[in-house]
Amino acid sequence: MTIEVRNIVKKFGAFAALDHVDLKVGKGELLALLGPSGSGKTTLLRIIAGLDWPDAGEVWIDGENALGHGASERHVGFVFQHYALFRHMTVFENVAFGLRVQPRAIRKDEAAIRARVKELLDLVQLDWLANRYPSQLSGGQRQRIALARALAIEPRILLLDEPFGALDAKVRKELRQWLRSLHSEIHVTSIFVTHDQEEALEVANRVVVMDKGRIEQIGTPGEVYDHPASAFVHGFIGESIVLPVEVSGGSVRLGGRPLNIGSDGAASGASRLFIRRHDMAIGPAGTGSLEGAVRRVRSFGPIQRAEVALTGGEGKTVIEIDAPRDRELQPGEIIGLQPRRYRIFAAQD
Amino acid sequence: MVSTAVARRSSLPGFGLTMGLTLTWLSVIILIPLAGLFLKTLELSPEQFWNILTNPRTLNALKISFGLSFAAACVNLVMGTIVVWALVRYRFPGRRLFDAVVDIPFALPTAVAGVALTQLFAQKGWLGAPLAELGIKVAFTPIGIFVAMVFIGIPFVVRTVQPVLIDLDPEIEEAAASLGARRWHTVFRVILPSLAPALLTGFALAFARAVGEYGSVIFIAGNLPNVSEIAPLLIVIRLSEFRYADATAIAVIMLLASFLIILVVNRLQRWAQVRIPA
Amino acid sequence: MSTPSSFAAPANPMRAYASMADMTASAPAHPEPSDRARPLARSIDLRSEPGPVRFIIIVLAVSFLTIFVVLPLLVVFASAVSSGIGPYFAALAEPEAISAIKLTLLVAAISVSLNLVFGVLAAWAIAKFDFRGKTFLITLIDLPFSVSPVISGLVFVLLFGAQGYWGAWLQAHDIHVLFALPGIVLATIFVTFPFVARSLIPLMQEQGTHEEEAAISLGSSGLQTFFRVTLPNIKWGLLYGVLLCNARAMGEFGAVSVVSGHIRGETNTMPLLVEILYNEYQFVASFAIASLLAMLALITLIVKIVLERRLDEGQIPRDH
Numbered sequence: 001m002t003i004e005v006r007n008i009v010k011k012f013g014a015f016a017a018l019d020h021v022d023l024k025v026g027k028g029e030l031l032a033l034l035g036p037s038g039s040g041k042t043t044l045l046r047i048i049a050g051l052d053w054p055d056a057g058e059v060w061i062d063g064e065n066a067l068g069h070g071a072s073e074r075h076v077g078f079v080f081q082h083y084a085l086f087r088h089m090t091v092f093e094n095v096a097f098g099l100r101v102q103p104r105a106i107r108k109d110e111a112a113i114r115a116r117v118k119e120l121l122d123l124v125q126l127d128w129l130a131n132r133y134p135s136q137l138s139g140g141q142r143q144r145i146a147l148a149r150a151l152a153i154e155p156r157i158l159l160l161d162e163p164f165g166a167l168d169a170k171v172r173k174e175l176r177q178w179l180r181s182l183h184s185e186i187h188v189t190s191i192f193v194t195h196d197q198e199e200a201l202e203v204a205n206r207v208v209v210m211d212k213g214r215i216e217q218i219g220t221p222g223e224v225y226d227h228p229a230s231a232f233v234h235g236f237i238g239e240s241i242v243l244p245v246e247v248s249g250g251s252v253r254l255g256g257r258p259l260n261i262g263s264d265g266a267a268s269g270a271s272r273l274f275i276r277r278h279d280m281a282i283g284p285a286g287t288g289s290l291e292g293a294v295r296r297v298r299s300f301g302p303i304q305r306a307e308v309a310l311t312g313g314e315g316k317t318v319i320e321i322d323a324p325r326d327r328e329l330q331p332g333e334i335i336g337l338q339p340r341r342y343r344i345f346a347a348q349d
Numbered sequence: 350m351v352s353t354a355v356a357r358r359s360s361l362p363g364f365g366l367t368m369g370l371t372l373t374w375l376s377v378i379i380l381i382p383l384a385g386l387f388l389k390t391l392e393l394s395p396e397q398f399w400n401i402l403t404n405p406r407t408l409n410a411l412k413i414s415f416g417l418s419f420a421a422a423c424v425n426l427v428m429g430t431i432v433v434w435a436l437v438r439y440r441f442p443g444r445r446l447f448d449a450v451v452d453i454p455f456a457l458p459t460a461v462a463g464v465a466l467t468q469l470f471a472q473k474g475w476l477g478a479p480l481a482e483l484g485i486k487v488a489f490t491p492i493g494i495f496v497a498m499v500f501i502g503i504p505f506v507v508r509t510v511q512p513v514l515i516d517l518d519p520e521i522e523e524a525a526a527s528l529g530a531r532r533w534h535t536v537f538r539v540i541l542p543s544l545a546p547a548l549l550t551g552f553a554l555a556f557a558r559a560v561g562e563y564g565s566v567i568f569i570a571g572n573l574p575n576v577s578e579i580a581p582l583l584i585v586i587r588l589s590e591f592r593y594a595d596a597t598a599i600a601v602i603m604l605l606a607s608f609l610i611i612l613v614v615n616r617l618q619r620w621a622q623v624r625i626p627a
Numbered sequence: 628m629s630t631p632s633s634f635a636a637p638a639n640p641m642r643a644y645a646s647m648a649d650m651t652a653s654a655p656a657h658p659e660p661s662d663r664a665r666p667l668a669r670s671i672d673l674r675s676e677p678g679p680v681r682f683i684i685i686v687l688a689v690s691f692l693t694i695f696v697v698l699p700l701l702v703v704f705a706s707a708v709s710s711g712i713g714p715y716f717a718a719l720a721e722p723e724a725i726s727a728i729k730l731t732l733l734v735a736a737i738s739v740s741l742n743l744v745f746g747v748l749a750a751w752a753i754a755k756f757d758f759r760g761k762t763f764l765i766t767l768i769d770l771p772f773s774v775s776p777v778i779s780g781l782v783f784v785l786l787f788g789a790q791g792y793w794g795a796w797l798q799a800h801d802i803h804v805l806f807a808l809p810g811i812v813l814a815t816i817f818v819t820f821p822f823v824a825r826s827l828i829p830l831m832q833e834q835g836t837h838e839e840e841a842a843i844s845l846g847s848s849g850l851q852t853f854f855r856v857t858l859p860n861i862k863w864g865l866l867y868g869v870l871l872c873n874a875r876a877m878g879e880f881g882a883v884s885v886v887s888g889h890i891r892g893e894t895n896t897m898p899l900l901v902e903i904l905y906n907e908y909q910f911v912a913s914f915a916i917a918s919l920l921a922m923l924a925l926i927t928l929i930v931k932i933v934l935e936r937r938l939d940e941g942q943i944p945r946d947h
Contacts, residue, residue, distance in 0.1 A: 360840055361755050361756070361839050361843060361849070361852075362843070362848075362849035363853075364752060364755075366748075367749070367751045370745070370748050371745065371748050371749040371752050371764075375767060378817055378820055379768075379770055379771065379817065380767070381786075382782035382785075382817065383770070383782055385786050386781065386782050386785060389785050428687070428688075428691045431688050431691070432688040434684055434688070435684050435687075435688035435689070436688070438675065447692050449928060449932060450697060451696070452928055452931070453696050453700055453924065454695075456924040456928050456931075457699075457700070457878070458877070458878025458897075458923075459776075459878070460899070460917070460920075461703060461898070461901060461917040461921055464703075464901060464902075464914065464917055465699040465702045465703045465706075466699050467905075468702050468706055468910075469699055474702070475698060476698065500695050500699065503695060503696060523674075526673050532677070536676075557773055560775070561777070563776050563777045563880065563884075564776070568902075568905065581775050581776075581777040581778075581881065584781060585777055585884070585885060588885065591790065593784075593785065593791075597781070600778045604774065604778060608773075
C-alpha cells in the first residue's frame with residue numbers, strides 16, 4: 001500500500017514542526033524517518049496515522065484522501081514509543097482489542113478472534129505470554145506485543161515511533177534484525193521513526209533524513225551515507241571531521257594554506273570541508289595536503305583512533321581519525337594526511 | 350513492638366527519641382482508648398453481644414447506615430466520575446471554582462453542613478419547597494440521610510480519581526483509536542477500566558466516611574427509631590441512657606467494618622501499583 | 628492514600644492542582660482560522676467527546692456540585708443574615724456565643740500544638756529512618772481517619788466516664804475529664820491526630836536524608852540540623868498540615884458532642900452551640916455561629932490552594 005504526503009505544514013504555536021514536507025512511500029517499503037529530536041519526524045508519523053492534524057497539506061493512503069478520516073477509520077497500525085499497552089488487559093486481550101471493537105457487521109466471532117490472536121502471538125514468538133499482564137513483561141516483549149496488537153487489525157500500513165528507543169543496547173540489536181525479517185515475511189508498507197542512524201541504516205531499505213521540519217535527503221542507506229546531500233546529513237550520519245575552509249576559483253584553502261584537493265564544484269566563499277574519519281589516508285610527514293602531530297592513540301577492534309593536532313593554527317585544530325591497525329601510530333609522530341573522499345558545503349549561519 | 354524490629358540504616362540522630370515519643374503518644378491517644386473499647390466488649394458474653402446486635406432497633410440502625418451509605422457511595426461513584434471528567438477534560442467558565450468547591454464537604458464542619466442541608470431541603474427550603482410540590486419529602490426522611498451522605502462523600506471519589514485521570518497516558522487513547530475503537534469503546538473499555546482501582550478506592554472511602562458520619566446526618570435524618578436512625582446516633586442514644594455495653598457492641602461492629610474497608614482499600618492500592626508498568 | 632479522608636496527605640491535592648496547568652496545555656489547540664478554508668481537512672480531537680456529550684457532562688457536573696455543595700454553603704450565609712445584619716451581630720455577641728468561641732479557640736490551640744509536636748517527631752522517625760513495620764505504623768497513625776467521630780468520643784467515655792475504667796478513681800479525686808475541657812481536648816486530639824504527620828511524611832520521604840547527612844558531617848548537632856536544614860525545607864508542608872488540623876479541630880462535632888456534656892456556657896464549642904440553637908429554633912443565632920465556621924472553612928480552603936501551589940512550585944527545582 002502506498003502513502004503520499006503532499007506539502008504538509010504543522011505548527012505548534014510559532015514553532016514549525018513540519019515545513020512543507022513531501023514524501024512518497026512505495027508498496028512494501030520499510031522506510032526510516034531519521035533525524036534529531038525536534039526534527040518533526042514523529043509529528044509526520046502521527047499525521048499519517050491521524051493522531052495529529054496538519055495545518056495545511058494532504059495525506060493520501062492508497063490513493064485515498066486520509067484527512068477525510070479519523071485515526072479509528074484509517075486502518076493504520078501504530079506502535080507507540082512507550083508501547084501504550086492497556087495495562088488492565090492481558091497480553092491476549094491487548095492483541096484482541098482491535099478485533100473486538102470492530103463494527104458488529106464485520107466483527108469476527110470469538111473463535112476466529114482467538115485463532116487470529118494466537119496466530120499473531122506465534123508470529124511475534126510470544127504465545128506463551130498470552131495470559132500475562134503488560135507489567136509482567138520485559139521491554140522487548142512489550143514491544144513485540146505492541147506490534148502484534150497493531151498488526152491484528154490487518155493494517156494497510158504500519159507506523160512505528162522510535163520502536164527500539166526504550167530498550168537497552170543488546171535487545172535493540174536483536175529486535176532490529178527481527179523487525180527486518182518480520183517485514184520481509186508480512187510485507188506491510190512500514191515507516192519507523194528513529195534518531196539512531198545505525199538503526200535507520202541497518203533496518204530500512206530507504207532512509208528519510210529530517211531536520212527542523214524539513215526533509216534533507218531521501219535515499220537508500222548507501223546513498224545517504226556515501227553521498228550526503230547536505231552538510232546536515234553529512235554531519236548527522238556517520239562521524240565526520242569538519243574543517244572550516246575557504247573556496248576561491250576551484251582551489252580550497254585551510255587557514256590560508258592551499259589544500260591539494262579539488263573544490264568538488266563548491267561555490268566560492270567560506271565553506272566547510274567534511275571528511276569521514278576513515279577516509280583519511282596517512283603518509284609520512286610532508287606527503288598529503290594536511291600535516292599534523294599525533295597526540296593520543298586508542299586502539300580497539302580493527303581500528304586505531306588517533307587525535308591529531310594539525311600543523312598551523314597553533315595546534316588548536318585537533319581532529320580524530322580512524323586508521324587501520326597495520327600502520328602503528330606513535331604519539332608525537334608527525335604525519336601527512338590526504339582526504340580520500342570528502343565533501344565541501346557552503347558554511348551556513 | 351515496632352521499635353524492637355528496628356533496622357537502622359541512617360547516620361542521622363534522634364531515631365530512638367522520636368520513635369519513643371511517637372509510640373508513647375500514639376499509645377496514649379489512640380491505642381489505649383481503642384483497646385479499652387475492645388476490652389469493654391470482652392466483658393460481654395457472646396450471647397449478650399449477639400442479643401444486642403440482633404435487637405431490631407440495632408439491626409435497623411445498622412441496615413440504614415450501611416444500606417444508605419452504599420447507595421450514596423454508588424451515586425458518588427457515578428457523579429464523581431462525571432465531575433472528574435468535566436474538571437480534567439473540559440474547559441468551561443468557572444471550572445477552577447468548581448474544582449475548589451469539591452473540597453467544601455471535607456472542609457465544612459459537619460454540624461454546619463447538617464443544619465445547612467436541613468434548611469435547604471426543609472419543606473420551606475430553597476430545594477425542599479419545589480420538591481414538596483412534586484410530592485417528594487427529603488428532610489426528616491431516609492432520603493435526607495442519603496442526601497447528607499452523598500454530600501460528605503463527594504470529595505473522596507473526585508480527589509482519588511482526579512490525579513489518576515490527569516496522569517493517564519494519552520497514548521493509550523491514541524492506541525485505542527488507531528486500533529479502530531470508537532470513542533465510547535475507548536472510554537468504556539480502556540479509560541474507565543484503567544481508572545478502576547482509583548474509582549473503587551474512592552467508592553470505598555466515601556462508603557466508609559458515610560457509615561461513620563454523624564454531624565451532617567443527624568439534623569436532616571428525622572431520627573425515628575427503625576426508620577431514620579443511623580448507627581452512630583444509636584451509639585449516642587445508648588450512651589445517654591448509660592447502656593455502655595450496647596453502645597460498645599455497636600461501635601465494635603462499626604469499627605470492624607471500617608478496618609475491613611481499610612484492608613480493601615490497601616489491596617486496591619496494591620492492585621493499582623501492580624498495573625503501573627515498571 | 629490508604630484510609631478514609633486521608634486528604635491530609637498533600638500528594639493528592641497537589642496533583643489536583645497540577646491538573647489545572649495540565650488542562651490549559653491539553654485544551655484543544657485546533658481551531659485556527661486557516662483550518663476551515665480547506666475542504667477535506669476536518670480536525671478530529673481524538674481525546675475528546677462529541678460536542679453534545681461534552682455539554683451534557685459539564686451540565687451534569689456543574690448541577691451536581693451546585694445542588695450538593697454550593698447551595699448548602701450559600702444557605703448558611705443567607706440564613707445567618709435572613710433577619711438583617713443587626714440580629715446577626717447581636718447573636719454573635721451573646722455571652723453563650725462568646726464563651727463557645729473562646730472554648731473552641733482554646734481547644735484548637737492546645738490540640739493543634741500537641742499534634743504539631745507529635746507530627747514532626749513521628750515524621751522524622753518515619754521519613755528519615757528505615758525500619759520494619761513502617762507501613763503498619765503509618766496505618767496506626769491513620770486510624771482516627773477511619774473511625775466514626777462518635778466512636779472517637781465513645782472510647783474516652785469508656786475510659787473516663789462514671790462507669791468507665793478510671794471513672795471511680797477520678798471521681799474520688801474530684802478530677803473532671805469527661806464533660807470538661809480535658810475530655811474535649813482529648814477527643815479533638817484523637818480526631819486530628821493524623822493531619823500533621825500525614826502531610827509531612829511524604830514530603831520528608833521525598834526529600835531524603837542527603838541534606839541532613841551533609842549538615843551532620845559538617846559538625847552540626849541533631850537539633851541544629853533539624854531547625855536549620857530540615858525545617859526550612861518542610862515549612863510549607865508543615866503549615867499545610869497545621870491548617871487542616873486546625874480546621875478539623877475547630878469544626879469537630881461528633882466526638883466532642885459525646886464527651887462534652889453540653890453544659891451551656893461551659894463545655895459548648897461552636898459546632899455544639901450551632902446544634903443547640905438550631906434545635907431550639909433559634910435559626911438566625913445558629914446560622915450566625917455556623918457562618919463563622921463556614922468562613923473558617925473557606926479561608927482554610929483558600930490558604931490550602933495557595934499552599935498547594937507553593938508546595939508544587941517547591942518541587943519543581945528538585946525534579947530537574
